[in-house]
Amino acid sequence: MKSFGRDLIDSRETGLAFFVVATFMAASVMFPSFASVSGMLDTLDDTSILMLLAVGQTLVLLTRAIDLSVAANLALTGMIAALVNQAFPDVPVIVLLLMSTAIGACLGALNGAVIWSLGVPSIVVTLGTMAIYRGLVFVVSGGAWVTSNEMTPDFQEIVRVQLLGLSLMSWLAIAAIVLGAIFLRHTVLGRRLYLVGGNPAAASSLGVSTGATQFFAFTVSGAVAGLCGYLWVARFAVAYTDVASGFELQVIAACVIGGVSVAGGVGRIAGVALGCLFLGIIKNALPLLGLSPYWQMAVSGLIITGAVILNARRDRASHGSTLVTRQA
Amino acid sequence: MSSPPRTVEVTTRARPLRRFLRWESLLAIVVAVVFAGIASVSPYILDPWTLSDATFNFTEKALIALPLALLIIAREIDISVAAIIALASVAMGLAAQAGFPTPVLLAVGLGTGLAAGMINGMLVTVLHVPSIVATIGTMSLFRGIAYGVLGDNVLKSYPPSFAWFGQGYVFGPVSFELVLFVVAALVTAVILHRTIIGRRIYAIGSNPTAAFFAGVRVARYRFWLFAATGLASGLAAILLTSRLGSTRPTIALGWELEVVSIVILGGVSIAGGVGTIAGVVLAAILFGLTTFGLSLMNVPGIVLSIFVGALLIVVVSIPAIARRLAWPKT
Numbered sequence: 039m040k041s042f043g044r045d046l047i048d049s050r051e052t053g054l055a056f057f058v059v060a061t062f063m064a065a066s067v068m069f070p071s072f073a074s075v076s077g078m079l080d081t082l083d084d085t086s087i088l089m090l091l092a093v094g095q096t097l098v099l100l101t102r103a104i105d106l107s108v109a110a111n112l113a114l115t116g117m118i119a120a121l122v123n124q125a126f127p128d129v130p131v132i133v134l135l136l137m138s139t140a141i142g143a144c145l146g147a148l149n150g151a152v153i154w155s156l157g158v159p160s161i162v163v164t165l166g167t168m169a170i171y172r173g174l175v176f177v178v179s180g181g182a183w184v185t186s187n188e189m190t191p192d193f194q195e196i197v198r199v200q201l202l203g204l205s206l207m208s209w210l211a212i213a214a215i216v217l218g219a220i221f222l223r224h225t226v227l228g229r230r231l232y233l234v235g236g237n238p239a240a241a242s243s244l245g246v247s248t249g250a251t252q253f254f255a256f257t258v259s260g261a262v263a264g265l266c267g268y269l270w271v272a273r274f275a276v277a278y279t280d281v282a283s284g285f286e287l288q289v290i291a292a293c294v295i296g297g298v299s300v301a302g303g304v305g306r307i308a309g310v311a312l313g314c315l316f317l318g319i320i321k322n323a324l325p326l327l328g329l330s331p332y333w334q335m336a337v338s339g340l341i342i343t344g345a346v347i348l349n350a351r352r353d354r355a356s357h358g359s360t361l362v363t364r365q366a
Numbered sequence: 367m368s369s370p371p372r373t374v375e376v377t378t379r380a381r382p383l384r385r386f387l388r389w390e391s392l393l394a395i396v397v398a399v400v401f402a403g404i405a406s407v408s409p410y411i412l413d414p415w416t417l418s419d420a421t422f423n424f425t426e427k428a429l430i431a432l433p434l435a436l437l438i439i440a441r442e443i444d445i446s447v448a449a450i451i452a453l454a455s456v457a458m459g460l461a462a463q464a465g466f467p468t469p470v471l472l473a474v475g476l477g478t479g480l481a482a483g484m485i486n487g488m489l490v491t492v493l494h495v496p497s498i499v500a501t502i503g504t505m506s507l508f509r510g511i512a513y514g515v516l517g518d519n520v521l522k523s524y525p526p527s528f529a530w531f532g533q534g535y536v537f538g539p540v541s542f543e544l545v546l547f548v549v550a551a552l553v554t555a556v557i558l559h560r561t562i563i564g565r566r567i568y569a570i571g572s573n574p575t576a577a578f579f580a581g582v583r584v585a586r587y588r589f590w591l592f593a594a595t596g597l598a599s600g601l602a603a604i605l606l607t608s609r610l611g612s613t614r615p616t617i618a619l620g621w622e623l624e625v626v627s628i629v630i631l632g633g634v635s636i637a638g639g640v641g642t643i644a645g646v647v648l649a650a651i652l653f654g655l656t657t658f659g660l661s662l663m664n665v666p667g668i669v670l671s672i673f674v675g676a677l678l679i680v681v682v683s684i685p686a687i688a689r690r691l692a693w694p695k696t
Contacts, residue, residue: 166679177672342507
């Protein structure tokens with residue numbers, strides 16, 4: 039039995055936490071405004087959508103699958119929410135919120151159903167639905183934008199509501215992290231995600247269906263993406279076809295940096311939250327350096343690649359050396 | 367991602383039926399049906415020059431699909447190909463701006479592609495990063511550099527002789543791009559289906575551990591397949607840049623989806639070990655015909671992507687459905 043202290047030192051989350059704190063300190067030394075309470079809250083608020091999506095993606099990755107369609111799902115549900123708000127301003131926001139989550143869940147369930155019933159690899163299915171959902175945004179909107187003056191004030195305000203000093207979005211992200219961590223650690227279904235991803239053959243012997251478990255993970259990931267669709271459109275007060283284009287890669291990068299293995303069965307929510315915070319701090323610190331937005335993309339690409347390499351090396355060490363690399 | 371390897375053939379006792387149900391035959395039939403459909407809606411496609419125009423819809427993507435097919439057969443993937451095009455195009459644009467002649471521009475384009483592919487190969491084989499994660503990273507890195515260098519500017523000071531590669535014709539309506547693609551397809555087909563290199567690529571994809579113990583240098587093969595995919599992306603960058611005559615950082619945005627779709631459509635299994643070049647070539651033609659046909663009907667580009675996505679899922683589902691029909695509940 040390892041002692042708690044030993045466990046804490048060994049855990050990958052501890053190393054990552056040091057890394058995140060060091061990044062934060064470096065940013066704070068250069069830009070004192072970054073370390074202020076309001077600066078920290080802004081960073082958290084800004085990272086909320088990434089955190090929500092990353093929790094959903096983690097469930098999928100744990101089952102040895104991948105969901106590339108989350109950003110397209112987000113764009114589609116966000117556009118539908120904006121269009122409904124534009125056409126029927128009287129519909130209360132809470133209804134739109136539930137509607138977005140439900141639409142997102144349906145889109146996610148569609149991914150899961152194809153994967154479950156036909157046994158087609160998830161990377162292929164979600165690559166396809168990514169294109170389909172993104173194309174549908176154009177179809178439902180006719181290519182037009184929905185801008186802030188076409189949305190009701192309530193629609194835009196709710197994400198900015200402050201509760202006990204934190205924005206609603208931050209609370210949602212914190213809730214997702216806490217619930218996700220409890221779900222994965224303390225529920226039978228949560229443990230089954232690890233089982234299915236870690237050893238599908240063993241899962242099948244134990245009577246746990248890989249397909250059904252993946253279907254569940256995809257539905258949750260879709261529901262979260264749908265919720266984020268509303269949040270994204272309300273926060274940035276604009277809906278158009280290319281909303282969050284390419285964001286799925288940032289979500290996957292956050293998960294991988296947080297220690298989730300794309301080979302399934304390995305990863306914890308605490309690490310994912312730290313991975314998101316790391317990307318969030320980088321994203322909020324880079325503009326302060328005075329770099330052009332275009333160079334910021336290059337630098338964040340470099341940092342993501344570097345973080346992913348470091349992580350993959352740790353991943354290998356924690357599994358013992360293997361003759362042949364494990365498969366993605 | 368990793369799933370049980372799927373076999374394309376449906377096992378039946380009747381031999382002719384089995385031959386008929388080969389993936390490539392099915393694809394060829396679909397190509398013929400789509401072609402007949404387009405011709406009945408718009409007879410203009412029967413004009414040789416229109417057909418020649420239609421080939422530009424797939425030649426550049428298909429050139430990348432060929433080495434990518436080998437890479438996927440060897441159980442790896444590269445989704446940074448479109449970002450490599452952007453990077454190579456920016457490098458060529460800068461060289462052109464500095465006044466270098468066309469041969470230097472070609473070397474810069476191919477060299478950038480090769481170097482980018484080797485970086486991917488190093489990440490996967492030396493640093494042991496799973497290929498999907500590694501190329502997600504380099505995709506944002508390469509595209510980010512292209513954005514960083516160019517911002518919202520355009521590079522278009524290409525010499526007149528550079529235009530031939532993407533716009534020139536070898537004889538009649540046969541474009542240079544098409545000839546290049548046919549040659550590349552033949553070379554790749556011979557390598558995959560007639561040489562020991564090809565057999566080893568299948569061996570790696572079917573069972574990397576067994577291949578390793580059989581003496582195949584798994585890492586070395588994978589490294590060079592990444593390098594070849596990068597080189598092909600550099601070549602595609604030359605053709606596309608020459609055809610467009612300008613470079614923007616958004617060049618070839620989203621092409622990775624289409625290139626991977628062509629490979630998967632061609633019957634290459636994402637789980638490795640299965641696939642033929644004939645299938646990939648037919649899939650490329652099918653892809654080019656479909657998108658060209660839809661654009662003849664004035665369907666906007668973004669809506670085309672719905673068809674591409676649906677086509678991908680439907681086609682990949684066919685073997686699973688066929689299997690289910692062949693053995694209803696075992």
